[in-house]
Structure formats: structure tokens, C-alpha cells
Amino acid sequence: MFENLNEKLERSFKLLKGQGKITEINVAETLKSVRKALLDADVNYKVAKSFTDTVKEKALGQNVLTAVKPGDLMVKIVHDELTALMGGDAADINLSAHPTLILMSGLQGSGKTTFSGKLAKMLKDKKSKKPLLVADDIYRPAAIDQLKVLGEQIGVEVYSEPENKNPVEIAQNAIRHAKKFGHDVVIIDTAGRLAIDEQMMNEIFAIKKAINPDEILFVVDAMTGQDAVNTAKEFNDRLDFTGVVLTKLDGDTRGGAALSIRTVVNKPIKFVGTGEKMEAIDPFHPKRMADRILGMGDIVSLVEKAQEQYDEEEARRLQKKIAKNQFDFNDFLSQIQQIKKMGNLKDLASMIPGMGKIMKDVEIDDDSFKGIEAMICSMTPTERSRPEILNGSRKNRIAKGSGTTVAEINRLIKQFDETRKMMRMMTTKHVPNKGGFMKRRK
Numbered sequence: 251m252f253e254n255l256n257e258k259l260e261r262s263f264k265l266l267k268g269q270g271k272i273t274e275i276n277v278a279e280t281l282k283s284v285r286k287a288l289l290d291a292d293v294n295y296k297v298a299k300s301f302t303d304t305v306k307e308k309a310l311g312q313n314v315l316t317a318v319k320p321g322d323l324m325v326k327i328v329h330d331e332l333t334a335l336m337g338g339d340a341a342d343i344n345l346s347a348h349p350t351l352i353l354m355s356g357l358q359g360s361g362k363t364t365f366s367g368k369l370a371k372m373l374k375d376k377k378s379k380k381p382l383l384v385a386d387d388i389y390r391p392a393a394i395d396q397l398k399v400l401g402e403q404i405g406v407e408v409y410s411e412p413e414n415k416n417p418v419e420i421a422q423n424a425i426r427h428a429k430k431f432g433h434d435v436v437i438i439d440t441a442g443r444l445a446i447d448e449q450m451m452n453e454i455f456a457i458k459k460a461i462n463p464d465e466i467l468f469v470v471d472a473m474t475g476q477d478a479v480n481t482a483k484e485f486n487d488r489l490d491f492t493g494v495v496l497t498k499l500d501g502d503t504r505g506g507a508a509l510s511i512r513t514v515v516n517k518p519i520k521f522v523g524t525g526e527k528m529e530a531i532d533p534f535h536p537k538r539m540a541d542r543i544l545g546m547g548d549i550v551s552l553v554e555k556a557q558e559q560y561d562e563e564e565a566r567r568l569q570k571k572i573a574k575n576q577f578d579f580n581d582f583l584s585q586i587q588q589i590k591k592m593g594n595l596k597d598l599a600s601m602i603p604g605m606g607k608i609m610k611d612v613e614i615d616d617d618s619f620k621g622i623e624a625m626i627c628s629m630t631p632t633e634r635s636r637p638e639i640l641n642g643s644r645k646n647r648i649a650k651g652s653g654t655t656v657a658e659i660n661r662l663i664k665q666f667d668e669t670r671k672m673m674r675m676m677t678t679k680h681v682p683n684k685g686g687f688m689k690r691r692k
Contacts, residue, residue: 277309280324292476294510297335305331329540335509336536341493341518345377347464349428350435355454355485356469358442361497363393365469365523366439367400368531373435374406382433384424385410386417386457387441397439404528407433417441417453418460425461438463446481451488458489466491467520470507473498478507479514486515493520496534577670579634583626586619624652625662637666 281302288298308327344350352369356362366383373379383401385408387393394410401408409424421438428436440457443450458466468491470478478496485491494511496519512519519534571577626634628651633640640648645659 274310277306277324281306284328288509291509292507294476294479294514297510297513300513301331301335325544329544332509332540332543333537335513336534336539337512337518338536340533340535341520342533343520344464344492345373345379345435348434349382349425350465351425351461351463352435352437352465352467353454353458353461353463354437354439354467354469355489355491356442356495357446357471357481358390360442360469360471361523362442362469363387363396363439364400364526365495365497365521365531366397366437367404367406368523368528369521370401370406370435370437371404371528372531374404379435380433381406381435381437382424382428382431383408384421384436384438386420386424386438388415388417388420389441393439393441400528407431418456421457421461446484451485455488465493467493467495468517469495469497470511471498472496472507472522474507476507476510479510482511482515482517486517491517493518495519495521495523497523572670575670579626579629579637579666582666582669583623583634586622621652621654621658622662625649625654625659628652637663 284305285298285302288301289295293301305324305327308331309324343352354362354366370381370383373381383397383406385394385397391412394412398408398410400406409420409427411420411423414420414423417440424438425436427433438457438461440454441450466489468482468485468489470482472478474481482494494515494517496507496511511517519536522532522534524530524532571581625648628648629640633644633648640659640663642656645656648654649656649659
């Protein structure tokens with residue numbers, strides 16, 4: 251995501267390297283390169299021109315301190331303007347009504363049904379809500395089945411009326427059902443089409459008019475680039491939606507939709523989808539996205555993802571085991587599974603400042619841990635809890651059971667031993683006491 255744009259912007263800023271000050275000539279040259287980078291990323295032409303005009307005006311109006319290099323100052327101005335371009339502050343979803351009615355809109359294939367499930371899971375897990383998913387696509391039978399499968403997977407009820415061909419009635423009946431059974435959020439998944447047509451617009455407008463939703467979210471595939479922005483404009487003209495959801499931001503997208511859509515429709519991007527897993531949904535933070543576009547990483551989001559998987563009681567139990575040198579393969583496997591829950595591994599790595607560039611040509615498969623998991627799962631419970639008993643014959647059996655080699659088993663044991671030593675070293679530097687942590691006396 252945004253890798254090409256990041257590279258081209260970096261090259262643009264290098265034009266100011268070695269310059270003693272910002273002048274109209276060197277700014278014009280830099281911003282010509284910046285505008286080209288934005289257009290190559292499929293940013294709307296008017297948006298790109300307005301953006302570079304604003305940056306130019308601010309850059310020429312700056313008194314450059316001797317301690318600040320012109321290139322660094324330009325990065326700062328571009329960062330601030332990118333943040334403003336994408337909305338400035340993060341926009342929360344409105345959950346004030348009881349029940350809150352959320353109407354999903356968008357074209358077929360944009361990821362609307364999947365996102366409905368992701369949103370329901372997020373509201374259930376993080377907001378302690380009791381959502382109801384509503385299958386209101388009367389044209390695609392598979393949409394009802396898909397939503398039911400997702401609902402079962404995440405433990406959320408799905409309301410459907412397969413024989414009813416009136417989407418307005420289905421939505422109204424679903425709301426009555428939600429009130430009766432105590433659901434505090436109703437997420438209505440509507441029909442999509444391969445292209446915008448009058449019937450589709452009339453239908454979703456009729457649903458909106460009948461139920462008066464608290465949120466209308468427009469779901470769009472970020473990989474469609476400028477077409478996504480044009481589609482958003484047409485939907486907004488008819489529906490006046492409250493927010494945008496960008497899906498497939500983990501794909502080979504040029505990022506133009508994320509940078510253009512806020513300006514063109516004047517509606518906030520509220521969520522982004524970053525993968526196929528049901529946990530792969532993030533609130534949209536303009537500043538953090540600007541950080542990532544400019545290669546500055548996104549440590550805040552990385553920490554938040556880690557905290558979502560963090561179990562305080564489990565951490566205390568683990569700390570005690572490490573301190574007693576009892577960390578075993580069961581604990582090792584548990585840590586791997588927690589990392590996997592955090593999301594796409596390459597995406598996570600790119601959140602570390604400077605890592606995006608390093609990881610650009612490195613392929614990190616989400617199945618990278620499968621071999622390790624297979625080896626650990628091929629061990630007996632005793633072997634997992636007592637790694638020191640792993641002799642030659644046991645290693646041979648584990649290798650055969652996991653489809654690996656003894657050399658790979660040896661590498662895993664070496665990696666495990668190094669991890670255990672490092673964790674013990676870090677833990678034993680401190681000992682707990684009632685006032686917190688204090689250094690152990692040597």
C-alpha cells in the first residue's frame with residue numbers, strides 16, 4: 251500500500267537536498283515532481299493541483315531556520331497537508347441511538363457483505379454491542395448464505411427473509427426484531443450491482459427514507475482507484491451518506507482513492523479493510539496514514555493492535571514461567587498465534603518506521619508460521635513442556651510428522667533456546683515488589 255507513492259515522494263524531496271534555502275524555483279521543481287507522483291497514484295487531477303498549490307503557498311511563506319533543512323521542512327508541510335486532505339481528525343461511528351441503524355451501500359464486489367461482518371465483530375468485541383446483521387440483498391441468493399456463514403463465524407445473529415422480495419419490508423421487519431430481542435446495532439447489507447443503475451439507487455433510497463438510518467456507509471474497493479471516487483460522488487449525490495469505507499487497502503493499490511475521496515465528496519473515511527480475516531478492520535486515522543505514505547511508520551496503530559491481543563493475566567503467568575526458566579513450546583506456540591491475530595505480517599512490519607522501504611521487495615507470507623506450528627504440533631505434550639528431552643529419535647519422528655527435516659527441527663530448537671534466554675535475561679533484570687519494579691541487586 252502506497253509503496254510507489256512513497257518512493258516517488260522521497261525522490262521529489264531529494265531535489266531540495268543540498269539547497270541552502272527554499273526558493274520559488276526549487277519549490278516549483280519539487281512540487282512538479284510531487285504532483286506527478288500523486289497523479290501516478292491515481293489521485294484526482296483537481297485534488298493534486300489544489301494540494302500542490304497549497305503546499306507551494308505555505309512553503310514560500312516559511313522563514314527557514316538554519317537548524318531546519320529545506321527538504322525536511324517540505325516533508326513537514328506535505329505531511330500536514332496530506333493529513334488535512336484526508337480529513338484531519340479521525341471520524342467516529344455514531345452509536346448514540348438505540349438501536350443504531352447502519353445502512354451499507356456500494357457496488358457488487360466492493361466487499362460490502364464481508365465488511366458488514368467485520369464491523370459487527372468489531373462492535374461486538376470492542377464496543378460490547380449486540381449487533382444484528384440483516385441480509386437485505388434480494389437479488390443474489392449467495393449474499394444471504396455468505397452473511398449467514400460470517401454471522402456463525404463471529405457469533406452474531408443474521409436476520410433474513412429469503413422468500414420476501416421487498417427490501418424495505420425486510421429492513422423494517424429486521425428493526426422490529428432487533429427491538430424485540432435487545433439488539434442495539436442493526437447493520438443492513440443491501441444489494442449491489444456491477445454498475446450504478448437507476449433501479450439500484452431508487453431501491454436503496456427507499457430503504458433510507460423508510461428507516462432513517464443513523465449511519466449510511468459507502469463501501470468502495472480502493473483498488474479501483476479514480477473510479478472509486480467517481481462512484482462515491484454518484485452515491486453521495488443520491489444518498490448523502492455519512493462516511494466511506496475503503497476495502498482492500500492491503501492489495502496492490504496506488505492509494506489515489508484514499509487521498510481524493512474526502513475532498514471530492516466532503517465525507518470522512520471512517521474505516522479501512524486491510525485483509526480477508528474478520529479482524530482486518532481499522533478505524534481510519536488521517537495523520538497515521540500520512541505517516542505511512544511518507545515512510546514514517548505507524549507505531550501507534552501497531553501498539554493498539556498488540557494491545558487488542560494482550561491478556562494481562564496471561565502475561566503475568568508467562569512472566570512467572572520465564573523468571574523460573576519454564577518457558578516451553580506451548581508458550582512459544584501461544585505467542586505465535588497472538589502475533590498472527592494482529593493481521594497481515596507485511597503490513598505490520600511496514601508500521602515500524604523505516605521498515606516499509608526495507609520490506610518493499612521482501613515477500614512475507616501470512617502462512618510463514620505454518621512450518622513452525624506443524625513442528626510444535628507434532629511434538630507430544632511432554633516434549634512441548636520439556637524441550638530438553640528432544641533427542642535424535644524424537645526429532646526424526648517430529649520431522650516425519652510435520653513434513654519437515656531434522657535440520658529444520660534443530661533450527662527451531664536453536665531459535666527457541668535463543669528466545670528463551672533473551673526473555674529470561676530481560677525479565678530477571680527486574681523483580682516485582684509492591685511498589686512496582688526495582689532493579690535486582692548484583
